[in-house]
Amino acid sequence: MNRSVQKYFPIFLLPTLIVFTVIFLAPFILGIYLSFCKFTTITDAVWIGFFNYPRLFEDIIFRHSFWYTVSFTIVTMMLINVLAFFVALALTKKLRGKNFFRTVFFIPNLIGGIILGYIWQLLLNGLLTFVGRTLTSSGKYGFWGLVFLLCWQQIGYMMIIYIAGIQNIPWELTEAAKIDGATYWQRIRHVVIPMVMPAFNVCTFLTLTNGLKLFDQNLALTHGAPSRMSEMLALNIYNTFYGRPGYEGVGQAKAVVFFLLVATIALIQHRITLSKEVKVTE
Amino acid sequence: MKKKTQKRNRLIALLLAGVTVISVFSGCGNRKKNKNSFWGNHKKTGKVYYLNFKPEQAEQWKELAAGYTKETGVKVEVETAASGTYESTLKSEMAKNEAPTMFQVKGPLGLFSEKDYCYDLSDSAVYKHVKSDDYVLKEKNKVVGIAYVIETYGIIYNKKILNRYFKLPDAEIHSISELNNFSTLKKVANGIQEHKNELGVRGAFTSAGMDPSSDWRYKIHLANLPIYYEYKDKGITSTDAIQGTYLNNYKQIFDLYIQDSTTDPFMLSSKTGEDAAFEFALGEAAFYQNGTWAYNDIKGNSVADEDLGMLPIYIGADGEEDQGLCTGCEYYWCVNKKASEEDIQATLDFMEWCITSEKGRKVISEEMGFITPFKTFEDYLPKNPLVKISEEYIQAGKFPVSWNFLTIPSVEWENGVGSALLEYAQKTGTWDAVVHAFVDGWKTEYTAVYGEESMIS
Numbered sequence: 001m002n003r004s005v006q007k008y009f010p011i012f013l014l015p016t017l018i019v020f021t022v023i024f025l026a027p028f029i030l031g032i033y034l035s036f037c038k039f040t041t042i043t044d045a046v047w048i049g050f051f052n053y054p055r056l057f058e059d060i061i062f063r064h065s066f067w068y069t070v071s072f073t074i075v076t077m078m079l080i081n082v083l084a085f086f087v088a089l090a091l092t093k094k095l096r097g098k099n100f101f102r103t104v105f106f107i108p109n110l111i112g113g114i115i116l117g118y119i120w121q122l123l124l125n126g127l128l129t130f131v132g133r134t135l136t137s138s139g140k141y142g143f144w145g146l147v148f149l150l151c152w153q154q155i156g157y158m159m160i161i162y163i164a165g166i167q168n169i170p171w172e173l174t175e176a177a178k179i180d181g182a183t184y185w186q187r188i189r190h191v192v193i194p195m196v197m198p199a200f201n202v203c204t205f206l207t208l209t210n211g212l213k214l215f216d217q218n219l220a221l222t223h224g225a226p227s228r229m230s231e232m233l234a235l236n237i238y239n240t241f242y243g244r245p246g247y248e249g250v251g252q253a254k255a256v257v258f259f260l261l262v263a264t265i266a267l268i269q270h271r272i273t274l275s276k277e278v279k280v281t282e
Numbered sequence: 283m284k285k286k287t288q289k290r291n292r293l294i295a296l297l298l299a300g301v302t303v304i305s306v307f308s309g310c311g312n313r314k315k316n317k318n319s320f321w322g323n324h325k326k327t328g329k330v331y332y333l334n335f336k337p338e339q340a341e342q343w344k345e346l347a348a349g350y351t352k353e354t355g356v357k358v359e360v361e362t363a364a365s366g367t368y369e370s371t372l373k374s375e376m377a378k379n380e381a382p383t384m385f386q387v388k389g390p391l392g393l394f395s396e397k398d399y400c401y402d403l404s405d406s407a408v409y410k411h412v413k414s415d416d417y418v419l420k421e422k423n424k425v426v427g428i429a430y431v432i433e434t435y436g437i438i439y440n441k442k443i444l445n446r447y448f449k450l451p452d453a454e455i456h457s458i459s460e461l462n463n464f465s466t467l468k469k470v471a472n473g474i475q476e477h478k479n480e481l482g483v484r485g486a487f488t489s490a491g492m493d494p495s496s497d498w499r500y501k502i503h504l505a506n507l508p509i510y511y512e513y514k515d516k517g518i519t520s521t522d523a524i525q526g527t528y529l530n531n532y533k534q535i536f537d538l539y540i541q542d543s544t545t546d547p548f549m550l551s552s553k554t555g556e557d558a559a560f561e562f563a564l565g566e567a568a569f570y571q572n573g574t575w576a577y578n579d580i581k582g583n584s585v586a587d588e589d590l591g592m593l594p595i596y597i598g599a600d601g602e603e604d605q606g607l608c609t610g611c612e613y614y615w616c617v618n619k620k621a622s623e624e625d626i627q628a629t630l631d632f633m634e635w636c637i638t639s640e641k642g643r644k645v646i647s648e649e650m651g652f653i654t655p656f657k658t659f660e661d662y663l664p665k666n667p668l669v670k671i672s673e674e675y676i677q678a679g680k681f682p683v684s685w686n687f688l689t690i691p692s693v694e695w696e697n698g699v700g701s702a703l704l705e706y707a708q709k710t711g712t713w714d715a716v717v718h719a720f721v722d723g724w725k726t727e728y729t730a731v732y733g734e735e736s737m738i739s
Binding site: 004040041042043044121125129132133134135136137138223225226227228242243244245246247248 | 369370492552698
């Protein structure tokens with residue numbers, strides 16, 4: 001069996017590999033190349049070397065977007081994980097209609113970000129009318145609007161992962177803890193949380209990268225208004241690329257910097273949570 | 283026995299792998315085949331792909347394209363970019379193999395530098411039909427773009443509401459002919475706002491929505507007036523650094539728009555272009571800053587055609603009593619130089635057909651409501667009452683305000699001014715920020731766009 005796997009694995013990998021190359025790897029490499037070019041459409045690029053990179057750091061809005069995105073990611077990462085975990089706890093208890101609730105919580109995930117953004121724009125603006133404000137009155141309204149939107153959308157998804165994690169805990173463990181006289185919260189603190197560490201790892205990774213890469217919701221909900229104060233990194237790159245003639249290369253350079261940033265942060269996060277994971281399973 | 287099953291398993295695995303690979307490739311294969319039979323027929327005649335800018339006329343262009351295909355068999359594809367996304371759509375479409383053969387550039391400062399993308403139209407039939415060179419875009423003796431619609435904007439008003447206002451006991455004026463400067467406009471607007479319940483309206487002006495679908499009315503079209511008067515004073519037609527000598531006037535008129543309005547200034551960021559059009563079309567506001575193209579959105583609602591009027595945008599400049607409406611052309615037809623020869627020819631033929639054939643002229647003038655710069659349209663004038671009004675102003679000897687917003691250095695400048703206006707309107711920013719975006723932003727953007735060009739090339 002092993003031998004045949006060794007023999008045939010390239011054939012099975014091939015379809016995925018082709019698709020991955022065509023729609024991910026090739027554009028990625030092309031993108032890096034374009035960040036050193038001046039161009040209007042990507043087919044007529046002219047090599048200009050490092051010219052685009054210094055200009056990227058002159059952009060004040062880019063710096064603002066950076067900190068805006070980082071704080072957004074931290075807030076959403078914590079909120080989504082904590083809330084999703086507690087919802088998962090509640091829905092793994094013996095509860096009537098828990099499957100129904102699981103579905104309800106999961107459904108927001110099935111709606112596209114653009115549609116969600118526009119729907120919540122209407123709803124949140126409708127609410128804010130009572131205090132005479134809109135989502136774009138200042139960057140803060142947009143920030144919390146986006147936090148709310150992303151939580152609403154992603155808690156259900158992370159909840160499913162946590163539910164799977166909780167259900168995988170051997171019942172002997174909780175049973176033994178119970179017999180030893182551990183209270184409910186002690187069981188959660190010392191049995192459940194350490195045991196769902198793998199799920200926690202996955203969820204943190206997902207929420208972290210989702211927060212950093214957020215685009216659709218940002219575009220639809222606030223479109224960066226007012227004065228680009230609610231513009232996150234991905235939208236900033238998009239606007240640089242499409243909004244300014246002659247800045248296509250700078251937008252591309254921003255995208256490369258953005259990639260390095262997300263990759264570094266995600267790798268560090270993975271290291272940290274993975275080390276925790278190993279400790280508990282030993 | 284074991285060996286046999288192993289063999290069979292291996293066979294199945296191979297088969298499965300084969301099927302997967304084939305199914306991946308067959309996707310591409312099929313498309314290629316389709317393409318051949320699809321385009322094959324037209325290879326000699328070429329095809330047209332028109333990327334249209336105006337969402338208002340999307341349907342009519344499709345109709346025109348279908349009519350042309352029916353008549354000649356040449357395939358014409360029409361795509362329309364969503365409002366406010368023309369540049370980005372064009373940019374991605376132009377990078378495709380099946381790039382648009384016909385597209386539009388925005389004035390002399392279009393995104394696509396003419397030398398790279400625009401076919402020389404000097405010998406084209408369409409160019410021969412243009413009334414004058416005022417309506418073409420030239421670069422080094424080459425005709426790179428031809429305007430296809432002349433448009434006019436101003437303050438559209440509802441005669442019915444104004445007539446009701448004129449009958450009020452404390453009305454400042456009693457006839458529209460007296461309304462020919464900013465201070466009168468302000469008095470009338472204030473009066474309407476004050477008596478809005480009596481007059482049955484929600485405000486004098488429609489909401490000055492600062493949503494992207496609407497803010498161009500202020501950051502571009504309204505901004506044209508201070509630019510126009512400054513150019514006029516200095517006797518120039520473009521500049522690398524604007525001084526903002528008329529920005530106080532800009533503030534005056536914008537203040538009026540947001541104060542005597544149907545909407546609380548705090549809510550402006552969420553108001554769209556449709557909102558304003560509906561408010562006017564339903565008779566909820568007396569004034570609506572927009573242009574001839576807005577007729578399609580207004581007609582057929584509660585405001586009758588004969589109740590439509592249009593005023594120049596008065597900002598309180600000297601001699602504005604003789605000011606007319608803002609008339610010009612913004613978008614020019616261009617043909618993609620990089621398209622194949624057959625496609626270029628097909629596109630040129632299509633353009634000619636649009637402005638010379640019976641159907642083309644009918645659809646363009648009557649259904650799209652365009653007034654064009656072509657000689658072939660003498661007997662084809664749109665029914666659009668707003669177009670007639672703009673003619674009347676010219677005949678009355680008022681000076682038309684040209685579209686100097688075409689000299690705005692970049693979209694970035696427009697966005698900067700737009701954001702500052704919004705923040706000013708909702709009181710999260712000051713007017714100084716608008717001045718800063720207007721004056722300093724102009725300089726920065728001008729250097730960014732033109733300075734850099736010379737640095738690299």
